[in-house]
Amino acid sequence: MPNHTIALLIEPGSTLSSVMTSLDMMSIARRYPQAQDCRVDVLSTSGGTVALAHGVQVQTQALPDTLADYAAVILPGFLAEDLPTLTQQLHSVWQPVLDRLPTVRADALLAASCYGTFVLAESGLLDGCAATTTWWLQAAFAAAYPRVKLDADRALVDGGRVLTAGAMTAHTDLSLHVLRRLFGAALARRVGGIMLVDGARTSQRPFMALPRHFADPLAQQAADWLAQRYRRPCTCDELAAALHVSYRTLHRRFQAAVGMAPLAYLQALRVEQAKVLLEDSRMSLEQIVEDVGYSDVSAFRQLFTRTAGLSPAQYRERFRHPPVLNPST
Numbered sequence: 001m002p003n004h005t006i007a008l009l010i011e012p013g014s015t016l017s018s019v020m021t022s023l024d025m026m027s028i029a030r031r032y033p034q035a036q037d038c039r040v041d042v043l044s045t046s047g048g049t050v051a052l053a054h055g056v057q058v059q060t061q062a063l064p065d066t067l068a069d070y071a072a073v074i075l076p077g078f079l080a081e082d083l084p085t086l087t088q089q090l091h092s093v094w095q096p097v098l099d100r101l102p103t104v105r106a107d108a109l110l111a112a113s114c115y116g117t118f119v120l121a122e123s124g125l126l127d128g129c130a131a132t133t134t135w136w137l138q139a140a141f142a143a144a145y146p147r148v149k150l151d152a153d154r155a156l157v158d159g160g161r162v163l164t165a166g167a168m169t170a171h172t173d174l175s176l177h178v179l180r181r182l183f184g185a186a187l188a189r190r191v192g193g194i195m196l197v198d199g200a201r202t203s204q205r206p207f208m209a210l211p212r213h214f215a216d217p218l219a220q221q222a223a224d225w226l227a228q229r230y231r232r233p234c235t236c237d238e239l240a241a242a243l244h245v246s247y248r249t250l251h252r253r254f255q256a257a258v259g260m261a262p263l264a265y266l267q268a269l270r271v272e273q274a275k276v277l278l279e280d281s282r283m284s285l286e287q288i289v290e291d292v293g294y295s296d297v298s299a300f301r302q303l304f305t306r307t308a309g310l311s312p313a314q315y316r317e318r319f320r321h322p323p324v325l326n327p328s329t
């Protein structure tokens with residue numbers, strides 16, 4: 001009989017939603033004959049009671065010297081206030097896990113979501129593999145792990161032996177896909193039906209938000225200037241003159257801090273405002289395009305679709321806020 005034991009590796013601060021999603025899905029899977037031998041070992045460095053995010057406690061077994069006995073190893077997300085804190089956690093809290101990951105069998109699955117993808121990348125086991133990560137740290141991930149074939153637009157990437165998922169709730173798709181790989185598509189459909197998830201989410205792009213705060217003061221000044229004037233036509237020379245620097249200096253520092261050129265950031269600002277209006281207003285697309293400083297509806301529709309991964313109509317249908325009902329009526 002094949003071994004279907006799964007290791008769920010957690011440490012203090014692991015996200016409650018990702019841990020419990022995996023446990024719930026595996027528990028449901030065991031109701032079906034093909035997964036009756038599925039077992040989940042919840043492991044941590046210290047063993048015993050571990051406090052997840054928000055102080056919820058779970059019982060764990062101590063991390064063994066080797067993970068060679070497992071058919072799959074899952075790394076859920078965890079919380080870190082910023083990138084330096086995440087980096088510090090990798091080399092302290094998660095170091096024992098990093099030491100064990102090379103012992104995972106070559107035919108076993110390695111799965112990680114959100115910040116857990118950084119643990120997997122730090123181990124070197126993602127080198128040369130296709131992967132995704134949480135969208136707001138994609139630039140930091142790419143810089144730290146250039147050997148990984150990163151596609152942060154995608155919510156879930158099956159890289160063969162390694163499976164990665166993006167931010168937070170993408171762990172649901174990851175857990176379902178682990179079941180699909182271990183027990184087949186039919187079992188995954190049954191579990192997904194009970195959980196009301198289908199694993200069909202393919203992109204993080206519709207959920208991505210434009211960063212507004214930057215460490216470089218010149219980049220921050222430029223971003224603030226553009227945010228205040230995004231409805232108006234703007235040239236690079238005008239922006240550089242307003243900040244009393246050369247365009248070459250502005251472009252170099254803005255590109256380094258923001259990851260895009262100033263005018264590309266201006267376009268992204270216009271898309272962000274269009275998202276707000278699509279969600280919260282009844283304005284037509286033509287009115288929205290004019291409001292955000294564009295004159296060509298067709299060109300803006302193409303820009304929006306390329307940036308958000310959905311057309312304006314699709315975005316409005318998916319994210320429009322329902323009207324608030326007056327309980328007295």
